[in-house]
Structure formats: structure tokens, C-alpha cells
Amino acid sequence: MSATRMPPPQPAQRVGAAPKKNEPQTPDDGPDFRTQVHAWLESHRASLVDSLRRLGKQPIGSFFTCLVMAVALSLPMGLALLLDNVERLGGSWQRAAQISVFLHIDASDAQGQAMREEIASMSDVAEAEWISREQALTEFQQQTGLGEALKELPENPLPGVVLVTPKEIDKATLEALRQQLSELPRVQQAQLDMLWVERLTAILKLGERFVFGLTLLLVLALLLVIGNTIRLHIENRRTEIEVIKLVGGTDSYVRRPFLYMGALYGFGAGLLAWGLLAYGLDWLNSAVVRLSGLYGSDFALGGVPVSDGLSLLLGAVLLGYIGAWLAVARHLSELAPR
Incomplete structure (x- = not known):
């Protein structure tokens, strides 16, 4: 009797179960973009809140740190604002570099007015003023006190003059403008005090360089x-x-709270510096107004412009951020687990 051949064993199948389908295996794509953005924002929010909480635990120390930074920030900005105000003292600096264009003695007032209009239309000229012969003689008598002596002269010896105010204070530009004016018809001489212009330019550049150097140091x-x-x-x-x-925290995760802390220090310092500048200029302005009033002038110090204040605030935040970044980058390699 031959042995009966048995079929190979089949995998068990649960009664009533649906037949298995060959479903394609899809790779796990991970979280979508919206989830990643939400997690990134939540991480930054948590870092910001943690930085604020830690600064709030040490209010006195945080305030004095911001105050030291504010004093360092307000010094160069205050000097720059004072320099801008000094440039407005007694009028604009351009008036100190006026070019005197003397016309021929026989030039009439109509010719002088036409000359003034021609000069005022030049691109390098900010303003032109015509002074007639009679007006020049009157001003000369008042300034010198020689009125009685000048009355003995048979005729007015002073020519008409056009006072030219340039747009820019530059030695080469002013010299070129003076040469151009001297070549105009009916012009006898165009005079410019170049020594005063050079001194004025040197003073301004010295102040700007001093402010720039002080800014770098601070x-x-x-x-x-x-x-x-x-x-x-x-x-x-x-x-x-x-x-x-x-436990696997990345360097950016470790760095983030300290960067927020540095930016917060900078923000507080910027606000304090803005307040110190506004109060300091207002306190100094009362004395400046009294002094200028004694000289018959209405000069007064201007306050802190909003644009300069916002620039100061933004610069303080950036400095705090950069300082924190440098500090963390220097010590991050030392923070490896022991």
C-alpha cells in the first residue's frame, strides 16, 4: 500500500477574515512643513519666555547691565547730535564760505539783479544775494563808524556785490566755482576766503573722526x-x-536662549539710551536758550529725531545679539558632556 502524499502546510487563516491584499509600502515622509514651522515657532517662543523669566529673576542686575550699555550707547550718539546742532549755530556753515562777486563800479542795479539771477541758477549755488552800492556804503558806515569821513568823498567808492552761498563745502569745488564766477561778464573780482574754508572743513572732519573713533571704542x-x-x-x-x-540637543537649540537674552539686553539698553539722550538734550537746551538769547539769537538744541532713536534701538539690539553669539560660540565647544 502506497503512502498518501500530504500537501505542504499552509498558513493559518482566521475564519471570516478578508483576504490579504498586497498593499504597496509607502516610506514615512515625516512631519509636514506646517508642523515643522509650528514647532520652530514654539521653540523660539519658549526660548524668549525663558530668557524673560530669567532676566526677571534678577531685575537689579539686569537693569544695571542695561544702564551700563545705555551710557556707552548714548555718548557717541549724543556727540553726533551736538555736532549736528553746532552746524546750525548762527545759520548754516555754507554761509561762512560765501563767495563775494564784485562787479565793475559802473554796473547798474538792473545789471546786478540780472547777474544775481544768473548766478542763482547755477547747479553748485544754493543762494545768491545782491547788495547794491548804496546798501554796501550804508553797511560799511555802520560797521566801521567812518560815516563822517565817507561823506567827504565825491562819490561812492564801493562796487555792487553778489554774495554767493555754495551748496557744498569742498576746497576743489569752491575753487572751481570761484573761477567760473570770475569769468562772468561785468565781474571785476570773485573773492573767497579759502583759509577759513579749510579751517572750517578741518574742524568738521575732526569732530566726525572723533565721534567715529569713540563709537568704535564703545x-x-x-x-x-x-x-x-x-x-x-x-x-x-x-x-x-x-x-x-x-540627550541629543543641538548647538542651535543650546544657543537660542542666550541669543534672545543678548537681544533683550540690547533692547533695554537702547530704550534707556534714547531716554537719557532726550532728557540730557532737554536739560542742556534750557541753558543754551538763555545763552543764545543774550546774543539776540533764537538758537535752540533739537531733540532726538525719531529716525535716529529707532536706529539707536536697532543698533543696540544687533550689538546685544552679536555679543551673545560671540560669547556662546567661544564657549560652546567647552559645553560637551563630561
């Missing part, structure tokens, strides 16, 4: 202050940071 000081402050915060949280890196 910016370096601000970076050192914010860097040292952030370094202390890093040392206080060293154990916490080492644990975060031990």
Missing part, C-alpha cells in the same frame, strides 16, 4: 560687557546644558 566695550554677562549665564547653566547635549 562698541568694543559693549561687546565685552554683553559677552561677559552671557558668559556668566552660561556658567550658571553649565550642568543643564551638558544634560541637554547628552
Whole structure:
């Protein structure tokens, strides 16, 4: 009797179960873009809130850190604002570099007025003023006190003159303009006090260079202050940071709270510096107004323009951010778990 051949064993199938389908295996694409953006925003929000909370726990220390930064920020900005106000003292600086265009002695008032209009239409001229022979003689008598002596002269010896105010104070430009004016018809001489122009330009450039150098020094000081402050915060949280890196925290995750902290220090310092400048200029303005009133002038110091204040605030935030970045970048390699 031959043995019966048994079929190979088949996998068990649950009674009533639907037959299996060969479904394609799709790879896991991970979270979508919206989820990633939400997680990124939530991480930044948590870092910002944590930085604010830590600064709030030390209000006195945080205030004095911001105050030191504010003093360093307000010094160069205050000097720059004072320099701008000095340029307006007694009129514009361009008036100190006027070119006197003397006409021939026989030039009439009508010719002088026509000459003034022609000069005023030039591109390098900001303003032109005609002074007639009679007006020049009257002003000369008042300024010199020689009125009785001048009355003995048979005729007025002073020519008519056009006072030209240039748009720019530049030695080469002014000399070219003076040469152009001297070649006009009916012009006897075009005179410019180049020595005064050079002195004026040197004074302005000296003030600008001083403000620029002081700004660089104080910016370096601000970076050192914010860097040292952030370094202390890093040392206080060293154990916490080492644990975060031990469980897989990235450098950007570790760096983010300190960057927010540096930006917050800069924001507070910028607001304090803006307030100090506004109060300081207002306090100084009362004395300036009294002094200018004694000289018959209505000169007064201008306040802090909104654009300059916003620039100061933005610069302070950027300095705080950069200082924090440098401090964290320097110590990040030392924060590896032990």
C-alpha cells in the first residue's frame, strides 16, 4: 500500500477574515512643513519666555547691565547730535564760505539783479544775494563808524556785490566755482576766503573722526560687557546644558536662549539710551536758550529725531545679539558632556 502524499502546510487563516491584499509600502515622509514651522515657532517662543523669566529673576542686575550699555550707547550718539546742532549755530556753515562777486563800479542795479539771477541758477549755488552800492556804503558806515569821513568823498567808492552761498563745502569745488564766477561778464573780482574754508572743513572732519573713533571704542566695550554677562549665564547653566547635549540637543537649540537674552539686553539698553539722550538734550537746551538769547539769537538744541532713536534701538539690539553669539560660540565647544 502506497503512502498518501500530504500537501505542504499552509498558513493559518482566521475564519471570516478578508483576504490579504498586497498593499504597496509607502516610506514615512515625516512631519509636514506646517508642523515643522509650528514647532520652530514654539521653540523660539519658549526660548524668549525663558530668557524673560530669567532676566526677571534678577531685575537689579539686569537693569544695571542695561544702564551700563545705555551710557556707552548714548555718548557717541549724543556727540553726533551736538555736532549736528553746532552746524546750525548762527545759520548754516555754507554761509561762512560765501563767495563775494564784485562787479565793475559802473554796473547798474538792473545789471546786478540780472547777474544775481544768473548766478542763482547755477547747479553748485544754493543762494545768491545782491547788495547794491548804496546798501554796501550804508553797511560799511555802520560797521566801521567812518560815516563822517565817507561823506567827504565825491562819490561812492564801493562796487555792487553778489554774495554767493555754495551748496557744498569742498576746497576743489569752491575753487572751481570761484573761477567760473570770475569769468562772468561785468565781474571785476570773485573773492573767497579759502583759509577759513579749510579751517572750517578741518574742524568738521575732526569732530566726525572723533565721534567715529569713540563709537568704535564703545562698541568694543559693549561687546565685552554683553559677552561677559552671557558668559556668566552660561556658567550658571553649565550642568543643564551638558544634560541637554547628552540627550541629543543641538548647538542651535543650546544657543537660542542666550541669543534672545543678548537681544533683550540690547533692547533695554537702547530704550534707556534714547531716554537719557532726550532728557540730557532737554536739560542742556534750557541753558543754551538763555545763552543764545543774550546774543539776540533764537538758537535752540533739537531733540532726538525719531529716525535716529529707532536706529539707536536697532543698533543696540544687533550689538546685544552679536555679543551673545560671540560669547556662546567661544564657549560652546567647552559645553560637551563630561
